[in-house]
Amino acid sequence: MARQALKRSTGIDPEIESSDLEHLIGYNLKRAYVIVQTDFRRTLGDDGMSARVFSALSLCVRYPNITQSELARKMGIERSGLVAIVDALEAKTYLRRAPVPGDRRVQALVPTDAGRTAYREAIAAVQAHEDRLFADMTAGEKETLLSLLKRIRARGEAE
């Protein structure tokens, strides 16, 4: 009865009104992701590094001599997708594929000095971009957000 009245007054089924996209975490997650990703692109786009390439470089610097398969696993993408990324980084001379004695299948990814330098510059730019984008959040709020996102990851990336 009250439902019917509301429906008539607004033209919206209240059952639908109370269950719209804005209440969904997934929808808000995507919208937020698009915003951050767009700003990231603006930040590092001049440098010519996409998020994927930046992530790969970061992990190579962090874990020198990592193999492509390990790197793909850490990044959560397919091995095949990594080839182009490593090609790009090698073309920029940020790393090189080095043979590994004892296993001729694998090639270790070793960052060059240029790669480490480029990474330091890039991470500084990315930090500045996040500081700017999340300027209206307190350190505590950012920490909370980070930990909640990690909880989601922990659930989904469980092996």
Add this chain to the structure above:
Amino acid sequence: MARQALKRSTGIDPEIESSDLEHLIGYNLKRAYVIVQTDFRRTLGDDGMSARVFSALSLCVRYPNITQSELARKMGIERSGLVAIVDALEAKTYLRRAPVPGDRRVQALVPTDAGRTAYREAIAAVQAHEDRLFADMTAGEKETLLSLLKRIRARGEAE
């Protein structure tokens, strides 16, 4: 000095170690988004509705007689991208393009009964998917996450 010792013991430059991807909100946002999106796809994939199409249907049900341009604006995508989405929804008979008296350029999107029914079923499935995926979070935590994501959106979608 302590730095040098750490570097020698782990092989990792401490300046790099303390600034890796895991500390970035953007990186965690993307990883979390991929997980949620993948599960969403599994949930609704059988139904044949992508997230985009689901969102569009939701907004059409929520705002009957919305035009494509308005819908695109609400979804944060280009007008041109909406054509295929509306085509898909129309092919499923979930809505139809209706002429608007007084402006022959625009076409109002009006959901059919089938569309409303499909939406009710879909939103229930999506809610179940989120309940399952975020089962280890309290209601308060989910609320916090939602509000932090909306803060990001508010910043980026400012008109």
Add this chain to the structure above:
DNA sequence: GAAGTTCGTTACATAGGTAAACAGTTTTAC
């Protein structure tokens, strides 16, 4: 009534990603 704007649409371009197959190489099973 001319100029500018808006609407839906098409034809691209691009980025990110998957899936399948491959030839070498190594490991495992018997």
Add this chain to the structure above:
DNA sequence: GTAAAACTGTTTACCTATGTAACGAACTTC
């Protein structure tokens, strides 16, 4: 020992989700 299985990097072919640029038709402004 050797045959089968598994793994590595790679290529190729696809798919999906976007953005960009242009267009004709319709509307608005002045």
